[in-house]
Amino acid sequence: MALCLIAAVSFTLVSCDDDMDIQQSYPFTVEVMPVPNKVTKGQTVEIRCELKKEGDFANTLYTIRYFQFEGEGKLKMDNGITFLPNDRYLLENEKFRLYYTAEGEEAHNFIVVVEDNFGNSFELEFDFNNRNVKDDGLTIVPIGNFSPLLK
Numbered sequence: 001m002a003l004c005l006i007a008a009v010s011f012t013l014v015s016c017d018d019d020m021d022i023q024q025s026y027p028f029t030v031e032v033m034p035v036p037n038k039v040t041k042g043q044t045v046e047i048r049c050e051l052k053k054e055g056d057f058a059n060t061l062y063t064i065r066y067f068q069f070e071g072e073g074k075l076k077m078d079n080g081i082t083f084l085p086n087d088r089y090l091l092e093n094e095k096f097r098l099y100y101t102a103e104g105e106e107a108h109n110f111i112v113v114v115e116d117n118f119g120n121s122f123e124l125e126f127d128f129n130n131r132n133v134k135d136d137g138l139t140i141v142p143i144g145n146f147s148p149l150l151k
Helices: 002-015
Strands: 028-032 044-053 062-070 073-077 089-091 095-102 108-116 121-130
Touching: 028 108, 028 121, 044 121, 062 073, 073 108, 095 108, 095 121
Parallel strands: none
Antiparallel strands: 028 044, 044 095, 062 089, 062 108, 073 095, 108 121
16 A cells, blocks of 8 residues: 555656746737728828737737738838838837838738737738829819808
């Protein structure tokens, strides 16, 4: 009986693991405020973004990059950095703004990818059609004759 007790205790001690499992990698998303779906050449669209993390690990780094599939334009960060396609840039804040400036008359299509240093990523796709200013212009229709009021 003593032999069984010693065997049971030794198996218990052997099977213990002193290493604690610490979760370092947490899923995340990027929330974006609504943006217009049309843009004209020379127009800049503000894209407000917020990183939403399911957990927080102190040593997590986030990077951002973009790739343009269609159209010509520039994407800038709120800190003034102009992105080059597929180059990674350090994302320093959870809330950030991007500024896309259309440089062509055609439709614009690009993706923005936010990645962490654990291999997780979140992709955003933006599509802007060309806005024909004449079609979207404001038309004023007079409904009567008006005279200024005299004091």
